[in-house]
Amino acid sequence: MGRRLLCGVLLLGLPWLALGEELRFGFGTQKPPYVYEGEERGLELEIITAAAKAAGFTLQYHYLPAERLHLLLGRGELDGIATTSEHSGVPAFYSEPYIQYHNYAIALARNGFRLESIADLGKHSVSAFQRARYLLGDEFQAMVEGNPRYREEAQQITRNRLLYSGRIEVVIGDKRIIDYLNREVVSQVDISQPIIWYDLFPPTPYKVGFLHANQRDRFNKGLQMIRDSGEYRAIEKKYEHY
DSSP states (O other), X not given: OHHHHXXXXXXXXXXXXXXXXXXXXXXXXXXXXXXXXXXXXXXXXXXXXXXHHHTTEEEEEEEOOHHHHHHHHHHTSOSEEEEEOGGGSSOOEEOOOOEEEOEEEEEEGGGXXXXXXXXXXXXXXXXXXXXXXXXXXXXHHHHHHTOTTEEEESSTHHHHXXXXXXXXXXXXXXXXXXXXXXXXXXTTSOTTSOXXXXXXXXXXXXXXXXXXXXXXXXXXXXXXXXXXXXXXXXHHHHTTTO
16 A cells, blocks of 8 residues: 555656647648658657657647648647747747748749849749748738739649649749659659749748647747757758758
């Protein structure tokens, strides 16, 4: 009996890090090297998983388009979603930034476009990722509102096809995602065509949006823990060649 009592006392004394609470967590659909859908790997996914584990969470993975992720978080049907920020337009508790993407405007070189500002995109047909209109800043949102030829894609790979087929004039995307997905469209479009990367956007810091403040606070602590321990840097190094 004394041994059982001692075990009970020890269990009660365990820190919150050991609780193992499961979160319903949403990631975007296939966007390597950040997220490999259904494989539980990728730069972004592994950083979030490691920070969540350090915070005492386990994750139940859901892979959905960005619009769907934000809708489900707003409904309370997910506990957290990746690749978002306060600019998303969805009320949530947002973490500290955990990663940066660097988005570019990209066009076929043969078109010879002069794109010197975000406003210049308003002259062209443009394809971006879902919710880019919110996440890429006020100037971009103003361009979107005045451009009837602007569209957003649920699947990242669609932009590669649109760009190289000439069906859209300019695509917006992170360089590592565009370069990686070229491998998957090589048999469908001519990716040997020269392209120009227009550096119109500063790096975009992304956060996790949580349903509850205490989840956000615990995640932030876990994120700092993996930064301090070197685990964050070790994950980054795995994907440096992309």
